[in-house]
Amino acid sequence: xxxxxxxxxxxxxxxxxxxxxxxxxxxxxxxxxxxxxxxxxxxxxxxxxxxxxxxxxxxxxxxxxxxxxxxxxxxxxxxxxxxxxxxxxxxxxxxxxxxxxxxxxxxxxxxxxxxxxxxxxxxxxxxxxxxxxxxxxxxxxxxxxxxxxxxxxxxxxxxxxxxxxxxxxxxxxxxxxxxxxxxxxxxxxxxxxxxxxxxxxxxxxxxxxxxxxxxxxxxxxxxxxxxxxxxxxxxxxxxxxxxxxxxxxxxxxxxxxxxxxxxxxxxxxxxxxxxxxxxxxxxxxxxxxxxxxxxxxxxxxxxxxxxxxxxxxxxxxxxxxxxxxxxxxxxxxxxxxxxxxxxxxxxxxxxxxxxxxxxxxxxxxxxxxxxxxxxxxxxxxxxxxxxxxxxxxxxxxxxxxxxxxxxxxxxxxxxxxxxxxxxxxxxxxxxxxxxxxxxxxxxxxxxxxxxxxxxxxxxxxxxxxxxxxx
Numbered sequence: 001x002x003x004x005x006x007x008x009x010x011x012x013x014x015x016x017x018x019x020x021x022x023x024x025x026x027x028x029x030x031x032x033x034x035x036x037x038x039x040x041x042x043x044x045x046x047x048x049x050x051x052x053x054x055x056x057x058x059x060x061x062x063x064x065x066x067x068x069x070x071x072x073x074x075x076x077x078x079x080x081x082x083x084x085x086x087x088x089x090x091x092x093x094x095x096x097x098x099x100x101x102x103x104x105x106x107x108x109x110x111x112x113x114x115x116x117x118x119x120x121x122x123x124x125x126x127x128x129x130x131x132x133x134x135x136x137x138x139x140x141x142x143x144x145x146x147x148x149x150x151x152x153x154x155x156x157x158x159x160x161x162x163x164x165x166x167x168x169x170x171x172x173x174x175x176x177x178x179x180x181x182x183x184x185x186x187x188x189x190x191x192x193x194x195x196x197x198x199x200x201x202x203x204x205x206x207x208x209x210x211x212x213x214x215x216x217x218x219x220x221x222x223x224x225x226x227x228x229x230x231x232x233x234x235x236x237x238x239x240x241x242x243x244x245x246x247x248x249x250x251x252x253x254x255x256x257x258x259x260x261x262x263x264x265x266x267x268x269x270x271x272x273x274x275x276x277x278x279x280x281x282x283x284x285x286x287x288x289x290x291x292x293x294x295x296x297x298x299x300x301x302x303x304x305x306x307x308x309x310x311x312x313x314x315x316x317x318x319x320x321x322x323x324x325x326x327x328x329x330x331x332x333x334x335x336x337x338x339x340x341x342x343x344x345x346x347x348x349x350x351x352x353x354x355x356x357x358x359x360x361x362x363x364x365x366x367x368x369x370x371x372x373x374x375x376x377x378x379x380x381x382x383x384x385x386x387x388x389x390x391x392x393x394x395x396x397x398x399x400x401x402x403x404x405x406x407x408x409x410x411x412x413x414x415x416x417x418x419x420x421x422x423x424x425x426x427x428x429x430x431x432x433x434x435x436x437x438x439x440x441x442x443x444x445x446x447x448x449x450x451x452x453x454x455x456x457x458x459x460x461x462x463x464x465x466x467x468x469x470x
Contacts, residue, residue: 067112107203110161122220133216133232136173140180141210141236144169144466146349148185148208149238153446154263159187159202166210173214184211190470191239206457207239207469226321240449240456240464243415245346249450250415251275252325252342253399253440254334256308263447263458270382270458272304272441275399275418276358280318281436289314301441315404318357322402323358329366332359336366337373339398345374347461349412351402360440364430367420367440372397377425383444385419386454397422398448401462414462417455418442 144166150249166185172182186195187205199205214232222228236336253408259266267273278298281287292309300309316322325335327341334340343354373378376391385391403412420442423429431438446455450465454460457464 004244009085012342012371024093025320034216042403051201067383078109118390126218126221129217130230130232131213133173134234135235136231137180137212137214140169140171141183141234143171144183145208145236145238146212146466146468148210149240150449150452151454152202152205152240152426152457153207153455154204156200157202158457159199159205162187162208163198178212178319178402180212180411191237199383204457206464207237209235209237210469211235223361227254235470236467236468237470238468239446241469242461243432243450243463243465245344245460246341247344249339249343250343250396251339251397251399252323253397254324254402255399255416255418255444256312256322256404258307258311258403260403262414262460265416265462266305266415267401267444268303269446271416272301272443273303274322274439275321275442276360276363276440278439279323282314282317297437298439299370303444309441310463315407315410320410321357323356323363324354325356325358327356327359329362332362333366336363337370345400346411347412347414351400351410351412352408355410360434363440364434367430368428370397370437371420371422371429377422377427380421380443382419382443390451393453396445397442416462417445417448419445450452
């Protein structure tokens with residue numbers, strides 16, 4: 001950095017262009033802008049980027065001075081004055097007035113810049129906080145709506161469970177420090193509404209919308225908006241969306257009906273139905289379509305209707321029993337325990353090509369194995385089982401609901417969920433109470449709601465999955 005005063009001497013004491021050049025050269029070397037020239041012509045060029053003018057003076061001989069040359073080197077923002085005082089000595093001085101002016105300008109610039117920077121930082125803090133709160137409340141609404149939709153089962157009890165699911169949601173806001181205040185919960189039969197608050201009858205309600213509002217204080221935005229706080233509103237809608245097909249998730253059994261109207265297809269919750277029918281013998285006395293119960297070696301399950309028995313006698317006979325899985329023990333285990341399907345099924349699928357006589361001896365033990373995996377092995381009715389806080393859903397088995405319309409067509413009309421029977425823990429109910437001639441009975445729970453520990457609210461297909469729709 002150049003000192004306040006710099007003195008250079010002309011050793012020959014000559015007042016010539018060449019001597020003056022040495023003075024300027026000294027200045028340029030000192031300031032870091034000097035490149036040694038190869039000739040006098042190049043010396044005259046010296047590199048002259050126009051930034052600040054430097055005046056070079058020569059002594060008049062009596063302490064005075066007069067202008068000789070004017071150069072404009074790229075000196076970093078500080079003007080210089082070169083003056084010959086006497087006797088060949090040249091004095092180079094900074095123009096301190098310019099320096100002081102520059103210092104004042106920088107101060108003003110920095111002050112204005114600081115105001116702008118702090119304003120931007122402040123806005124970023126408030127806007128960032130609003131974004132975080134929006135994310136927190138949206139996560140809360142998404143989770144609460146999903147859990148509430150899973151609880152809907154077409155009854156008033158399902159509405160109550162849905163409200164409880166929202167109230168007990170574990171998600172919070174303000175970095176987990178506060179519970180979401182007074183969320184709004186509404187129900188509807190369709191995603192478009194109309195919406196009702198806590199309807200007395202839960203029949204047909206498939207969708208839940210949850211809204212939450214959090215108030216966020218503002219610290220910097222109030223300078224521009226005048227507001228001291230901002231309400232952040234989040235909303236989520238979830239519902240039981242109908243499923244029409246399954247590639248996996250349905251057990252290899254069927255329930256028979258002649259009613260194609262969902263969601264229950266004529267089945268009654270709490271009644272026992274054949275998921276695999278008893279052995280058939282058409283030579284028994286009185287066996288016929290009008291006396292279908294006479295055609296089975298063992299009685300059918302208690303909930304079966306005459307219409308279903310007639311359809312089985314007329315269209316299945318001894319050929320089918322309602323089972324459509326494999327016959328090997330490993331296949332049966334995979335299909336019953338892990339609900340790995342022999343083939344995809346959908347509404348309208350003709351199950352006749354898939355139906356087999358099955359292997360009841362192996363099936364009984366595997367059904368008992370699945371039932372024993374449940375933590376509730378004592379409640380035998382859907383209402384008691386679902387009210388229990390210990391059940392885990394393993395005793396509920398999803399099956400196709402079919403209508404045997406003729407000997408070559410047994411069509412899928414829907415899906416349902418059935419409760420396996422037990423006699424203790426571990427259970428051997430099917431092994432002990434059935435043989436090759438007996439049916440496998442299970443109690444109808446309701447529509448199949450994938451992922452839920454209870455039945456769904458219904459729909460036209462009897463099967464659904466909960467999804468966020470908004």
